[in-house]
Every structure is written in structure tokens, then in C-alpha cells.
Amino acid sequence: MIDAMGRLWRIIKPIRHRLFMGLMVTIAASVVGLMIPQVLGVLVNNLETSPTVATVWFAGGVIVALGLLEAVLMWLRRVFAVGPSTDIERKMRVRFYTWILDMPVAFHNDWGSGQLLSRAQQDVTQIRRWIAFGMIMMVSSAATIVVGLYMMSRSSVLLALIFMVIIFPIVVLTYRFQRDYSVFTRRSQDLNGEISTTVEQSVQGIRVLKAFGRSKQALANFDDDAVALRDNEIRKATTLARFDMFMLALPESMLGLSLLLGLLQVNSGAMNVGQLASFFATATLVVGPTRMVGMLFGQAVQTTTALERYFEVMDAENTIVSPTDPVTIDFDRATGELVMDEVRFRFHDAPEDAPDLFQGVNLHVRPGETMALVGVTGNGKSTLLQLVPRIFDITGGCITIDGVSVHDMDLDDLRRLTAFAFEDTTLFSFSVRDNVLLGVDPELPEEVRDDIAWEALHAADAGFVADLADGIDTHIGEQGFSLSGGQRQRIALARAIAARPALLLLDDPLSALDTKTEERVIAQLREVLDNTTTFIIAHRSSTVALADRVALLDHGKIAAVGTHQELLRTSSRYRYLMASPNQDVEVQS
Amino acid sequence: MSGPGRARGAGSAHYQRMTKEERRASLRLLGSLLNPYTWQLIGLSIVVIVAQLASLAGPAIIAWGIDNGLPALAEGNAIPAIGAAATHILAALVAGGLMYVFIRWNMTLGQTMLYSLRKRLFLHSQRLDMKFHETYASGRTVARQTSDMDALAQLLNSGLDIMVGSVLQMVFTMVLIVSMDAPSGLVMAGLLVPATMLSVWFQKRSSVIYRQIQTNSARLISHFVETVSGIRAVKTYRRQQANGEIYAQLAEDHRQSALRSIHLFGIYQPTLRWLSSITIAAVLVVGGFRVLGGELQVGVLVALVLYARRFFQPIDEIANFYNTFQSAVAALEKISGLLAERPTVTDPKDPVELPEARGEIVFDNVSFRYQDDLPLALQPTSFRVPAGQTVAIVGSTGAGKSTIAKLMARFYDVTEGSITLDGVNIKDLDLETLTNHIVMVTQESYLFSGSVADNMAIGNPQATREEIRAAAKIIGADIFIDQLPEGFDTDVRARGGRMSAGQRQMISFGRAFLADPTVLILDEATSSLDAPTEAIVQEGLEELLGQRTSFIIAHRLSTVMIADRVLVVEDGQIIEDGTPEELISTGGQFSQLHQAWQDSLSHSELPASKQDGESDAR
Ligand SMILES: Nc1ncnc2c1ncn2[C@@H]1O[C@H](COP(=O)(O)OP(=O)(O)OP(=O)(O)O)[C@@H](O)[C@H]1O
Numbered sequence A: 001m002i003d004a005m006g007r008l009w010r011i012i013k014p015i016r017h018r019l020f021m022g023l024m025v026t027i028a029a030s031v032v033g034l035m036i037p038q039v040l041g042v043l044v045n046n047l048e049t050s051p052t053v054a055t056v057w058f059a060g061g062v063i064v065a066l067g068l069l070e071a072v073l074m075w076l077r078r079v080f081a082v083g084p085s086t087d088i089e090r091k092m093r094v095r096f097y098t099w100i101l102d103m104p105v106a107f108h109n110d111w112g113s114g115q116l117l118s119r120a121q122q123d124v125t126q127i128r129r130w131i132a133f134g135m136i137m138m139v140s141s142a143a144t145i146v147v148g149l150y151m152m153s154r155s156s157v158l159l160a161l162i163f164m165v166i167i168f169p170i171v172v173l174t175y176r177f178q179r180d181y182s183v184f185t186r187r188s189q190d191l192n193g194e195i196s197t198t199v200e201q202s203v204q205g206i207r208v209l210k211a212f213g214r215s216k217q218a219l220a221n222f223d224d225d226a227v228a229l230r231d232n233e234i235r236k237a238t239t240l241a242r243f244d245m246f247m248l249a250l251p252e253s254m255l256g257l258s259l260l261l262g263l264l265q266v267n268s269g270a271m272n273v274g275q276l277a278s279f280f281a282t283a284t285l286v287v288g289p290t291r292m293v294g295m296l297f298g299q300a301v302q303t304t305t306a307l308e309r310y311f312e313v314m315d316a317e318n319t320i321v322s323p324t325d326p327v328t329i330d331f332d333r334a335t336g337e338l339v340m341d342e343v344r345f346r347f348h349d350a351p352e353d354a355p356d357l358f359q360g361v362n363l364h365v366r367p368g369e370t371m372a373l374v375g376v377t378g379n380g381k382s383t384l385l386q387l388v389p390r391i392f393d394i395t396g397g398c399i400t401i402d403g404v405s406v407h408d409m410d411l412d413d414l415r416r417l418t419a420f421a422f423e424d425t426t427l428f429s430f431s432v433r434d435n436v437l438l439g440v441d442p443e444l445p446e447e448v449r450d451d452i453a454w455e456a457l458h459a460a461d462a463g464f465v466a467d468l469a470d471g472i473d474t475h476i477g478e479q480g481f482s483l484s485g486g487q488r489q490r491i492a493l494a495r496a497i498a499a500r501p502a503l504l505l506l507d508d509p510l511s512a513l514d515t516k517t518e519e520r521v522i523a524q525l526r527e528v529l530d531n532t533t534t535f536i537i538a539h540r541s542s543t544v545a546l547a548d549r550v551a552l553l554d555h556g557k558i559a560a561v562g563t564h565q566e567l568l569r570t571s572s573r574y575r576y577l578m579a580s581p582n583q584d585v586e587v588q589s
Numbered sequence B: 001m002s003g004p005g006r007a008r009g010a011g012s013a014h015y016q017r018m019t020k021e022e023r024r025a026s027l028r029l030l031g032s033l034l035n036p037y038t039w040q041l042i043g044l045s046i047v048v049i050v051a052q053l054a055s056l057a058g059p060a061i062i063a064w065g066i067d068n069g070l071p072a073l074a075e076g077n078a079i080p081a082i083g084a085a086a087t088h089i090l091a092a093l094v095a096g097g098l099m100y101v102f103i104r105w106n107m108t109l110g111q112t113m114l115y116s117l118r119k120r121l122f123l124h125s126q127r128l129d130m131k132f133h134e135t136y137a138s139g140r141t142v143a144r145q146t147s148d149m150d151a152l153a154q155l156l157n158s159g160l161d162i163m164v165g166s167v168l169q170m171v172f173t174m175v176l177i178v179s180m181d182a183p184s185g186l187v188m189a190g191l192l193v194p195a196t197m198l199s200v201w202f203q204k205r206s207s208v209i210y211r212q213i214q215t216n217s218a219r220l221i222s223h224f225v226e227t228v229s230g231i232r233a234v235k236t237y238r239r240q241q242a243n244g245e246i247y248a249q250l251a252e253d254h255r256q257s258a259l260r261s262i263h264l265f266g267i268y269q270p271t272l273r274w275l276s277s278i279t280i281a282a283v284l285v286v287g288g289f290r291v292l293g294g295e296l297q298v299g300v301l302v303a304l305v306l307y308a309r310r311f312f313q314p315i316d317e318i319a320n321f322y323n324t325f326q327s328a329v330a331a332l333e334k335i336s337g338l339l340a341e342r343p344t345v346t347d348p349k350d351p352v353e354l355p356e357a358r359g360e361i362v363f364d365n366v367s368f369r370y371q372d373d374l375p376l377a378l379q380p381t382s383f384r385v386p387a388g389q390t391v392a393i394v395g396s397t398g399a400g401k402s403t404i405a406k407l408m409a410r411f412y413d414v415t416e417g418s419i420t421l422d423g424v425n426i427k428d429l430d431l432e433t434l435t436n437h438i439v440m441v442t443q444e445s446y447l448f449s450g451s452v453a454d455n456m457a458i459g460n461p462q463a464t465r466e467e468i469r470a471a472a473k474i475i476g477a478d479i480f481i482d483q484l485p486e487g488f489d490t491d492v493r494a495r496g497g498r499m500s501a502g503q504r505q506m507i508s509f510g511r512a513f514l515a516d517p518t519v520l521i522l523d524e525a526t527s528s529l530d531a532p533t534e535a536i537v538q539e540g541l542e543e544l545l546g547q548r549t550s551f552i553i554a555h556r557l558s559t560v561m562i563a564d565r566v567l568v569v570e571d572g573q574i575i576e577d578g579t580p581e582e583l584i585s586t587g588g589q590f591s592q593l594h595q596a597w598q599d600s601l602s603h604s605e606l607p608a609s610k611q612d613g614e615s616d617a618r
């Protein structure tokens, strides 16, 4: 808690002056509010002793004036505190977002979007509420209590002391409350994150659920989370209820006791009726803040949890970052020559006893060459390709493009040199044009961008785009689900081509295409990619035929490199892989 | 993620006041949530009322103590003073105890309602058809279930307390004041007029702002979800900065609307507070004169002033609550909007029972378009597939193969014509019955986060571990699954991120094995597999197909050749129909495809001379 609050301080440091002003006016407002009972006390005494019309008018006037002052001060609190604190909220949110976009893919795999989302939304809002409201109210409530106690002591020291007695049990109760409450709060926040993930998947995977009629099972999964959340919220509420009960009953009981003692004191002449009246008037004003402090403690706890959750992400180590002193890249002369030298890799969460996925991959893709990568399902082809733009980082060896290690390049430069078409076509819910131009310089004139888009679309044989409802400006739904599988794939391919990289990385980009379309795409690619170094994963021999050379990935190493024909001749493993199922039966046996 | 070029901004005309209709719909939804719990709500209200009375009694007891206890004390009688003190303490304990009961009960009830709404919403979104899901981004559904639910939770948590508690507190206070001193009551009632006017002004303004907040936060969430889901593309296409700018703008819009609401409240609340001070002053002045005139006792005046302060406290709370209420209504509007969406693909009124199916599928003049303004994706098509036949559907991409498949699975309803299963129009079958008989492995192999076994069990939730393992074994997936850190219990992560594309396909393929339907539709179920793996899967497939009716969509002819019959689809039309051999011999499109395939095979034909020299194959 202390650590989290320390970090909170660092967050609010830039706006501390405004917050301080906010705090001051809030305290001033409550002090002014506390003066009103004093006026009452004076007036009551006057009425008892020397009543005049003037004092009545005067007292009324003073209260109106004090009331106005109080209102202005309350208004000022928002003026001072709210603007900058929402600005902090926005900054924290944007910082969080930019930060996670920079975090490696492995991090995203571990966290899941729901958890990240609930941190960016709910937790950050909670923090803002605390800065703008809770924190100030906490301090000002405490100030009200202190000032109130002082004023009460001016009525009667004894009564004030008695009232103060309850502070000790309150402290103990508050401590215990915050301890229990924080556990439930954290759990609720986590469960909320899980619910977002479940809901998100239930919608993104709706096709599977519908195809198998499994909405009920999806509901059952969701239900588990929802029940857990509900039960946890109820347990949380019970803790709060118990706390609130004490926070209400304790001070009010004390007032009952004070009443008896007060009456006795007035009777003995130790204080007068006016003092007793203002004691109670003040006490009612102080009781409010004591309860408020209780409530705010609940908030403080939630905020601490929110801060911890926020920083849990922000503190995660980013393992894939640009070097401090990157090599400058001459994009005009880049050839995209790719060299892998003794590349080793294992996933960070791979079991101890598992061998490395890559145990020294050696490969040379020559400038302008198209190299195909083949291998059995799940042996690491996609991973190998993703090592190049540093989506994952190698654990040993070296990858160079044009002789420069990818680790010595600025990440942005590296990813400008390369373009990637993923095997699962990740399209975004904007227009076809914006999807295709994703990697194209947005500064370029509109016509140039247009030409690039169309050229890429033609190269990927995606001319069908012109026939869509709004042509190239057709808005494709989330994940491009209003397109056929092959259409999506070609748009993703066009996107990679449009980026005009020196090194094109294509992960099984033709898997959803029929043989005829595939042929056409290959022919067009041949032309367009003439000078672009291309590294392409393929399963079908027809795609492999596009390549100048083929590399066979097997058991974590490149087992063979050569032209398709060469490999057919020299490598039985390659033949096995490329053989059609019918023939393959013989090879296997 | 929003497109770079699109205009956006908090000030756009999009934010109109909620229409009466929408407002009524959201209030209706709230009503339907509360309705089943009428009695509990009444019980809760009683608890609140008693708790209010108990805590309201405080000042009255004090006043009584001052006015009666003091004179009695002077006469040496301490009983009234002690009595007053004891009553005060008792009232405090009762109020505290009831507070506990109230919070607990209220939260339990609120959470129960939220829970049932959550489930209802979830189920509803599952029922909605594909057309809906293609346009409603997942982030929006997430926003409904998270930020909108939060807003509603706030309402349910404090609603009753405020609505009943605070309003009653005002009424009781008023009654007490009037009974103590009618003229003071009149003064307060008079000041209620400007307070009400102020509140109405505030209410009007804030309802607009609250909708803005809701819309802006939903945008923020949608953008976030889509970017994070597509993180790899975002990285490789260096979209971090551009997206960061979009997000910063969205966050700024969100901040602006939040700021507007806070500032509005910042005017309202202090003004109200000032009104309350004016009331105190007025009561004091009026009461003061009456004390001077000897019509009022000092103790009563003290009580009146204390009550005057309390009288306005609830307005504060009510206004505060109004914030909550506004955002809850705006949230409810969004939720009821989603609930009001009607699926076009629905269960029939009088479903035909079909416990067992043979698997005969007939397309009778079926045509289909995705949207009214789009051309037909499927031209009028008729064909009959007898039970047990294996049908391959081939054709170039975008020809309409998946469309045919999705129509059979009733993702969409046909525009014209009918599809029948064993002579029963599939529209006349319960969706549950239909998915029992017809199952489709979709072109996208989507995995849910959870274990491999869980994912396969989507095919059949009742499947035992042995059955799952057996299914994996048939398609040769058990080898790689066993190598995973926790075997079948390994978490595949969101969207199957831990698996390779081929592995994902094999797992989704495994689902079909477990589902064991009468009619099986495979849409490109093996496109990401290498040839040997595909061969193993195919062997399994042949076993699976057995006597089943099946539709196999594939580009690789190796898969197609096992079919009894081939349908060639082009531009939304079936242009060839026959056994593979027939089609090859008649020399149409299919025979060309076949020829091309043969050619490509010959590329990889084994040069016979070298074959013996190598022996390391597997
Ligand atoms: N994030 C990850 N964490 C741990 N293991 C992973 C992760 N991603 C993939 N793997 C595992 O690493 C292996 C290689 O996966 P990869 O996707 O590179 O295979 P692939 O060769 O592309 O297969 P395919 O031909 O099916 O696309 C697989 O066995 C997979 O289960």
C-alpha cells in the first residue's frame, strides 16, 4: 500500500500545486461550514441573555455570507483539482496503451486482452477518482474532524474528549477493514478482466459456437466467472456493511453519552445551553466526515489495488526494445539479404526439459532471391519467420539483414525493412484501403497511396475489391468476416506487398486459394517481387515452385537447402514432405 | 481500431438527447429487472425507513433532552436526562444494525439482478445471428458487459438507499419541522422551489453529457480491444504511433465529456449547498424573531436549525445519485438496444421433432444474398444429396463455397427456396436439433483460451478424456499434444496463440470427430497442414465419414478425390456436378483443375533412381 501510494505521488507530482490548492479550498470550505454552528451558538446565547432584533438579522446575514463563501470554495475545488486529474487519467491511459503496444507478443499471449482492458479502463478511472475526489476529501475530512473537535472542545473539553475516545476503535476497525476489503477488491477487478476476456472470445469465436451449437457451454463458462464475481461482490459488501455499521453506531452512541454529560455540565454551570447547542451542531457536522473517512478508506483500498494492477503491467520488463545506439539504415540501398547464423530459440514458457525449438539454424537468403521454407506442421516455421522482425527474440546466434544484426537496428527501421503476411489474416475493421495501406507512409500524397494500394491489390490478384459494395472503401467488419477466406488472405498479402519492404516475409499466404488463383497470384508475384528478397512459408509444391530455392526446416535445424528439383533428388525427407498423400503412403511404409 | 481517415469528435451531431422511445425502453428494462423482486424491494425499503427514522430521531432527542431534561435536572430529577441519552444510544445502535442489514441485503439483491442481466445479455448475444455479429464489434459487446454493467451496479448499489432513504428523509424532516413549528416549515418549503428548478436544469444538461460519456468510452474500449487482438500486425506494420494518436484522441474525447459532466456538477452542488445555508439563515431569522416574541423555545430553534441542515443534505445526495442514475440509464439504453436486436435466424414456433436423421440434404431453388443491396452470393441452386454421400465442393476463391456451407449450418437464412434435411425444412428444426445433426468445421479454426481438451470438447461436451484422446489419435494430433508441457491440459491461450496454425486446425478438426453428427461440413479444414500430416488426417477422415453425409470444401484435390461426388461452384452457381471420374472425363473446369494438380504432382515425382539411396524418411 505504501509503495503504491508512493508511486501515486510520482504521478500527481506535476499537478501537485493545483491539487494542493484544491485541498486548501476544500479544507477552507469545511472550516467555513463549521463556522455556521458557531454563529448558531452565539445567537442562542444572545437569545438567552440579551435578545435583540439586530443580532438575529446579523446572525442570518453572516450565515448567508458564510454559505456563499462555502459554495464558492466548493466550486473552486473542482476548478483546481478536476481538470488536471482527468488530464492525468488520460495520460495514464495513453501511456498504458502505448506501453503495451510496445510490449512483446509473448507478453500479450500471457496477459490476454481482457485483463489489459480492465486495467486501462476501470483501474485508471478509479485512480483518477481518488486523485480528484477521494484523496482531497480524505484530507479535508480529517481536517474537518480536527477543527470540529477543537470547536467542540471550546464548548466543553470533557465532551470533546469523550467524543475523541471513539477514534481508537475506529482506527482499529479501519485497519482491519482495509485488510479484508482489499482482498475482495482485487479479486473483483481480476474477475472483471476475466469476464471481458470470456465475452470477447464468445463473440470472436461465435462461428465455432454456432457451428457446434455450443452457446450453452459458452454460457456455462461465462456463468462460472459471473457467479464468482457476484459472490465475491456480496462478500465484499458484507465487509463493507459491517464496517459501516460501526462507523454509524459508534459516533452516534457517543453523542447519546455526550447528551447526558452535557446536560449534567450545564446543570452544574460548567457550560451554558448555547455551548451545548453548538456542541451538538458541530458534532453532527463531524459525524458525517467520520463516516466519510470510513467510506474513503474503502476507496483508498480500491485505489491501491488499482495502482498495483496498473503498475504490474507498466513494470513488466520489455525484453524487445530498440538498441540505445541503433545503426542507421539506408533504405534506398537495402537489399533484404537475410542471414541466420546458429540461431537458437525457445519460448520463455517452454518446459525446462524441452529441447530448444531451434538448435542452430543456419540460412542465407540472397538479395532478391525468393526462398521457400518448408517443414512439417508445428515444427517452428512461423516462429522462425517471426524472429526476423523481432516479434520474438532469439535466444542465441545472430540474424542479420544486409549484414546488420537485427538487434542493432531501431525496431521501427527493422520493421520498415520487412513486411509480414500472417498465416491467420489479421484484418482490422476499417476500409480495405486503410487495411492495405497499413504499412505505407501516411505522409505520401493521396494519389500515390492510391496507386500503391491498387498495384498491391493487383499483385495479390485481389481485383475483386473493385466489385465490393463501396469498392476499395468498403468497410470490412471485424477480422474481415464479410469476406471469403481467400479474399481475406489476398488483402493481407496485398498489405505486405504495399509496404514495399526490402525483405518480404510471407507465412503460408496462399493456403486458402484454389490452384488457379494461386497460379495467377504466383505469376504476378514473380513480376512484382523480382527485386524483393522474399522468405515464404509454403506447404504445397505449387507454391514452392515460386521459389528460387527451398529450405527444409527439420528438428530445429535447416536440414537442406536447394532448388525444388535438387531437394527432390537429394532429400528423402523433402520428398516425404512434398509428396501427395496418395503417393506418400508408399513412401512412409 | 478506427480508420485513420474517419472523422471523429465529441461535438458531432451524433449525441442527441436520448429519444423518448429509447428512454422508455431503458426504463422498461430496469423495470423488468426489478419486477421479480418486488417484495424484497419493499422489505428493503422498510429497513431503510426504519433506519432513517432511527437516525433522524437524534436531533429530536437532543432537543427534548435540552428542553425537558435540563429543567428536571435542576429539580434534581435525572431520569429524563438519562432517558434521553439512553434513547439516543438505542437509536444509534438500531440505525447501525439496520445499516448492516440494508447494505448486505441490497448488495445481494443488486448483484443477483446484475448476474441475471449479465447472463441474459450473454445468451442474447449468442443467439443473435451472424449478420449482427459482422457489424457489431466485439469491443462493443465487451463494453456492454463491463463498463455498462458497472454503471448499472452503481445504480443498484445506491438506488434504493437514495430513492427511498433520502427522499423519505426529506419528507420526515419536513413533517418533523412542520410539527415543531409550522412557519419554519413554510420557509423551507419556499426554498424548495429554487432548489427544484436548479435540479431540473441540472438533470436536463447532464442526461446529454452522460450519453456522450458512454459512447466515448465504448469507442475507447472497441479501439483498445481490436488493437490488442491484432497486436502482431500492429507491430510489424509499425502502427504503434498512429494508433497511439488515435487512442490519445479517443481518450481526450472521453476526458472532455467526463470533464463537462464534472463541471456541470461542480456548479450544481455548491449552488445547492448555498441554498441550504440560506434556508438555515431564514429559519434562524424567522425562528429568532419568534423566540424574541416568546412564541418559540430556544431548544426548538436549535433542533429546527439542525433539521434545516439535514433537510438539504439528501438533495445533495439525490443530485449525486442523479449522476449515477443518468449514467445507468444511458448504460441501460445501450444494453436494451442490444437486447432489442432480434435475430433473423430463430427457432421455429412449432419445431418438427427429428431425433434421428438419415442425412439427406436437398437444396430446392436456394438463392441467397448477404445484404439487400448486395448481389446474390448464391444463384438459385437445386441439388439433392442422398444420405451417406461424400460431396466435395470446389471452385475458385470467393465463388460461394463457404456460403453454401454456412446456409446448411443456418448461419444465415436463405433468401429464396428451401434447404431440407430428410425432407424437413431446416427452418422448421430447433437450432439445437439442427446442430445435433449438422455440424460444420469453419474455415477459421478459432480456439478459445483454455485447455486443448476443453477446446476439443466443444465438439461434444460430454466426451470423456479417453474419447478426446482417441479422437486426437485418429487424426494424428496426439503426438504433438503429448509433447506440450501439460499435454491435453495445456492452455492454448486466447485465439489459440500457443499453437501453430496447423495444430489449431487439427484441434478444430478433432471437434468434428467428437461431435459425431449425421451431416458433416468441413470448410478448408486441412488447408494449413503439410502433405504427410494431411494424409494422416485424411485417413482419419475417411474413417469418420463412413456412412455420414458430408460436404468437404477443399482446394487440394487430394482431399477432393475421396469424394463420391463433386460440385464445382463458380460465381455463386454450381456449374458442374458429378463423380470425380465423370467430371474429369467430360473435360470441364474440374478436369482442368485435375490436370493442373497432376502437373504439380509430377514436379514432386520421385526420381526413381535416387529412391533407394535414402532411408531417413520418418
Ligand atoms: N507462444 C508460444 N508459446 C509456446 N509454444 C509455442 C508458442 N507458439 C507456438 N508454440 C509452439 O511452437 C511450435 C512451433 O510453432 P509454429 O507456429 O512456429 O509452427 P509452424 O511450423 O508454423 O506450424 P504450421 O505449419 O502448423 O503453421 C509448435 O509446436 C507450437 O505448439
Ligand SMILES: Nc1ncnc2c1ncn2[C@@H]1O[C@H](COP(=O)(O)OP(=O)(O)OP(=O)(O)O)[C@@H](O)[C@H]1O
Binding pocket: A481, A482, A483, A484, A485, A486, A487, A512, A513, A514, B134, B370, B371, B374, B377, B395, B396, B397, B398, B399, B400, B401, B402, B403, B404, B443
Ligand atoms: N458476411 C458476408 N457479407 C457480405 N458478403 C460476403 C460475406 N461473406 C462472404 N461474402 C461474399 O460472398 C462471396 C462468396 O463468399 P464465400 O465465403 O462463400 O466464398 P468461398 O467460395 O468460400 O471462397 P474461399 O475459397 O475464398 O473461402 C464473396 O464474394 C464474398 O465477398
Ligand SMILES: [Mg+2]
Binding pocket: A381, A382, A383, A423, A507, B500, B501, B502
Ligand atoms: Mg505456421
Ligand SMILES: [Mg+2]
Binding pocket: A484, A485, A486, B401, B402, B403, B443, B523
Ligand atoms: Mg470459404
